[in-house]
Amino acid sequence: MKVLYLVTNFARWEGDPHSPWLVEQALQLRERGVESAVLAPSYKGLRDHKIYSIPVYRFRYFPSRWENLTHLEGGPNKIKNPLYLFLILPYVFFGTLAVIRHCLRQRYDVLHVHWPLPQGIFGLIGKAISGARLVTSFHGAELLLTRRYPFLKPVLRYIVRHSDAVSANSSFTASLVRELANVEVRVIPYGSTIVAKDAPLPAVGEGPGKKRRLLFVGRLIERKGLPYLIEAMGLLPPGLHVRLDIVGAGDQRPLLEKLVRDRGLTDRVFFLGRIPYEELAELYARCDAFVLPAIVDSRGDTEGLGVVLVEAMSYQKPVIATNVGGIPDIVHHNETGILVEQRDPQALAQAIEAVLSDETWARKLGQAGFAYVKEHFSWPCIVDQVMALYSPRVERWGEAVAPPVEGARP
Numbered sequence: 001m002k003v004l005y006l007v008t009n010f011a012r013w014e015g016d017p018h019s020p021w022l023v024e025q026a027l028q029l030r031e032r033g034v035e036s037a038v039l040a041p042s043y044k045g046l047r048d049h050k051i052y053s054i055p056v057y058r059f060r061y062f063p064s065r066w067e068n069l070t071h072l073e074g075g076p077n078k079i080k081n082p083l084y085l086f087l088i089l090p091y092v093f094f095g096t097l098a099v100i101r102h103c104l105r106q107r108y109d110v111l112h113v114h115w116p117l118p119q120g121i122f123g124l125i126g127k128a129i130s131g132a133r134l135v136t137s138f139h140g141a142e143l144l145l146t147r148r149y150p151f152l153k154p155v156l157r158y159i160v161r162h163s164d165a166v167s168a169n170s171s172f173t174a175s176l177v178r179e180l181a182n183v184e185v186r187v188i189p190y191g192s193t194i195v196a197k198d199a200p201l202p203a204v205g206e207g208p209g210k211k212r213r214l215l216f217v218g219r220l221i222e223r224k225g226l227p228y229l230i231e232a233m234g235l236l237p238p239g240l241h242v243r244l245d246i247v248g249a250g251d252q253r254p255l256l257e258k259l260v261r262d263r264g265l266t267d268r269v270f271f272l273g274r275i276p277y278e279e280l281a282e283l284y285a286r287c288d289a290f291v292l293p294a295i296v297d298s299r300g301d302t303e304g305l306g307v308v309l310v311e312a313m314s315y316q317k318p319v320i321a322t323n324v325g326g327i328p329d330i331v332h333h334n335e336t337g338i339l340v341e342q343r344d345p346q347a348l349a350q351a352i353e354a355v356l357s358d359e360t361w362a363r364k365l366g367q368a369g370f371a372y373v374k375e376h377f378s379w380p381c382i383v384d385q386v387m388a389l390y391s392p393r394v395e396r397w398g399e400a401v402a403p404p405v406e407g408a409r410p
Contacts, residue, residue, distance in 0.1 A: 001390065002035045003110040004102065004126070006119045009071045010040040011051045015277055018071055021190040021307060022114065026054050028191070028383045034390070039102060039122070041091060043071045059098035061090045072249070092118050096125060103129040110135060110390045113163075117142040117152060120159035127162075135389050136163040137188070140304025140325070143176045147300050157181045165389045170305040170326025186389065189329065190307040191382035192314045192373055211241040212356045215287035215317075217280065217308045220250030223301045225293035225322065227259055231345035232293075234263045236353060244269045244291075245283060284315040289355045289362065292321040295342045303327055309337070310377050313369035318362045320351045336369040 011023050026036040037055045045064025048057050061067065069087040099122040103111075113123040113136045120136055127134040136159060146153045160166055160181040167188045168174035174185040218224050226246065233244055246256075246269065253271065260269045275283075284290075290312035294303045303325035310330060312319050319337035321327050331337035338355065340347035355362045375381070 001033060001109045002107065003029070003037070003112055003390065004106075004108045004132075005036060005038045005040075006099065006111060006113045006122050006126070007038060007040050008115045008119060009043075010038050010056055012043055012046055012071070014051055017274055017277065017280075020277065021192075023051055023054070024379065025191060025382070025386065027052060028379045029386065032383060032387060034387075037106075037108075039095075039098060041070050041095065042067055044068055057098065057102060059094050061094040062087055088118075092121065095119075095122050098122075099126045100129060102126075103132075108132045112390075113137065113159075115139055115142050116159050117145050117156055120156065120163075124159060124162060133164045133390065133392065134162070135165045135167070136160065138166070138168045138173050138177050138185075138304075140169070140173050140176070141301070143173070143180070144299065144301045146180070153180065167385075167389060168304075170329045172326040172329070173304045186385065187329075188382060188385045188389070189305055189377055190310060191379040192307075192310045192377045211243050212288045213286060214242060214244045214352065215247070215283055215290050215312070216244065216292065217247045217283075217290075217311070218292070219248050220246070220252045220256060221297075222252060223295055223297040223303065224250075224252075225295035225342065226252065226256055228295070228343055228345045229291055229293040229348060230256065230259050230263065230265065230269060232348035232352065233265055233268055235345055235349035240353060240356060242268060242352070242356065245272055245287070246270065247272050247275055247280060247283065249274050284312060284317065287312075287317060289352065290317050290319045291348070291352065292319070292327070293342075293348055294322050294324050294327065296324055306330060310373055313337070313366070313373045314377075316363075316366040316370045318355050318365040319369060320348065320355065330372075331369075332372075334365075336372045337365055 007022065009018050011018055029036060037057065039057045042058040042060045044067050046058050050056060069084055069091055103126045108130055110133045111123050111126045113119045116136045116138065123134050123136065126132060142156065146156055157180055160177065160183055166177060166183055167186045168177055169189050171187050174187050177185045216226065216229060220226065233242065236242055257271060260266055292306055292309055294306065296302045305326040306321065309319050309321060309327065319331060321331045321337060321339060322342040323339045324342050328339065331339050333339040338351045340351050
């Protein structure tokens with residue numbers, strides 16, 4: 001089976017932190033006999049290359065200096081700047097030419113679209129040329145765009161209705177797709193490479209009087225809710241020595257750094273920027289708890305799933321997160337982690353204090369989270385479901401459709 005991924009971003013080099021789950025998915029599918037290739041936009045002049053022997057075809061759409069509509073903060077966040085709107089037309093035009101060229105030169109059995117705006121347009125054109133099965137996968141950002149730009153709704157609705165199979169990364173995202181078009185949507189979350197259960201992991205906590213470590217990983221953008229976590233750090237008891245490591249980059253970093261200075265937390269909150277995966281894995285292993293204080297932002301955007309929670313839980317770490325978007329698919333309150341209401345620094349501080357003050361409970365949460373991730377988010381489980389999407393036996397709407405993921409909350 002040959003599959004062409006049509007995506008808005010893909011790893012630019014081996015170890016690139018951009019969508020590593022998508023690289024891993026292609027590698028896992030290779031072991032099932034699926035030959036994958038990727039059609040993605042260029043980034044600042046980047047041309048065709050390979051990632052772990054996966055062919056990545058890059059289409060150019062603008063002079064390299066300004067060719068950055070995708071990657072980093074992502075297109076939906078960047079087009080807040082009106083100047084980026086001028087890149088959309090050449091992006092769609094040259095992307096269309098690229099998919100026509102590839103589908104005429106190479107036969108593909110499946111065209112798998114991730115982030116269907118605008119990649120779904122490419123998928124429809126490719127399907128018309130090649131007759132390949134069209135699979136569209138939603139991750140949330142494209143649905144936000146239809147709220148900001150309602151004229152895009154009919155376009156996305158048409159893409160969904162003419163897809164052979166549709167998936168979403170969480171039950172929350174799936175519900176938004178169903179609001180758009182009355183179709184069957186299979187919930188397939190991101191996979192996670194599970195840490196072996198007998199792997200030596202640092203104990204939660206370091207004993208009385210020792211500094212505990214909290215970890216946040218993600219883009220430094222509004223919907224991540226980091227100001228509320230920083231405020232929470234200032235509300236923790238003086239005797240609870242806690243360090244917060246913030247991994248990631250984004251346009252809010254200057255504002256967040258100023259907030260840390262204003263609150264006198266420069267000795268407790270540290271910005272590490274983007275780091276290699278090996279260093280990130282060490283931070284996951286060393287932290288005492290992971291926190292994702294996500295919010296529904298001013299544009300109505302929020303977490304489609306929260307894959308970093310899956311990563312943290314695979315290290316048997318207790319997680320604290322807010323009850324928004326697709327997060328409840330992963331964090332079941334007081335079972336696989338702790339849920340608090342969004343925009344509430346006091347609730348975050350109380351949850352952090354509770355986890356760091358009770359090692360037995362923290363360990364229990366970490367172990368339960370690990371068991372849940374191993375059952376529902378391990379790669380063998382995810383790849384089985386992706387393979388089912390690719391199979392013609394997953395028929396169009398109203399016929400035989402693959403059942404939803406067990407354990408996904410309505």
